[in-house]
Amino acid sequence: MIERINLIPDEIRSKKKAGQRRPLIVGFLIVYVILLGTVYYYQKTRVKGKLNTMETIRKEKDELMAQNARYREVIERITLTQQRENEIRKRLNVISAILDNRIYWSEILKNITHTVPDGVWLTSMSTYDLTNVVGKGVKFSGTAISNSGIAEFVFALENSRFFGNILLSYTQKRELNGRDLYDFEITADLKGAKK
Template identity: 25%
Template structure:
């Protein structure tokens, strides 16, 4: 059931109708000027309000419902053509945006690759300079190591020969002394007796320069009426660092 009845149009002519509707239906009745609901200028509103016994509601009402009451006379094929054209424009716009997006991504990637390549070239040039300096330092270090090793070995050789001279007796004659970088040491000589050879071996074992002292061979012979013993002794050198 309605809660209120609204009357509009030529309101001065509807006073009696308003009262009659109210008495007949027992529903509140309101009269509302229709011109206040239209977006028109004040001068036009004043002009339309002058005729008291005339109503322009029938003419003005379609303005508010223009979208519902308008009649489209455009043929369907024209509508379809416009729709296809609009879709084509939208598709072209989408394609252009996608192309711009891919070009932008490609440009960003190319920029990153360029800067990384430039950075790698910079690192490569620095590495070449550092590598040259490192090679020079390595060469200098090798020279210093060789010189140090030479001086050390030279001093060590003198120490070994001095120690060997101290432990050898007067009854020994050393004819050949050899040693290599691996620390292998050998002595060839002649002794007046076999016991002198064994004593010499024992003396070498007690020094700090010789280890694993062994007699490789001993051979007896006579020379000018004397008994002589030729020998060869081998051992390892104990090089102190």
């Protein structure tokens, strides 16, 4: 076998080897720059996508906040309307209670006018609160020509739909211009004066 002998000085040989390495280094640099550019472009695209996503999310958040403000306003209006409705209901309940407990005096007085017999005159009529039950009582004071007129009046009150628990408190005879008159007082519970 033959051995090769290199007669080229080491300096030239090292320059030649360095010259052979240069394209390899340049190739690595080109690949490195291309790879760096690719990574840069990829990262830039991802960052741009993330920024677009963030912008979309921010817009959605702003829309949701505006919508939330509108909903709050609507909820406040609904709450205010419900409060007004409750106030109106309370007022209507009070009015209904007043009307339910209302005594229609015009009907009662009309009935009394037809109930008082001839020869009996009422001098006063007053109301009072009943002690044992809720309701009103009526006290009639008057004068009659005879006790039978008073009895007829008591009977008419007992048959009236407006009065119950009729009680003749007293009857007293007195004389006026040579005639006998009978003063009386009758109490009764008011019962059906509502419509």
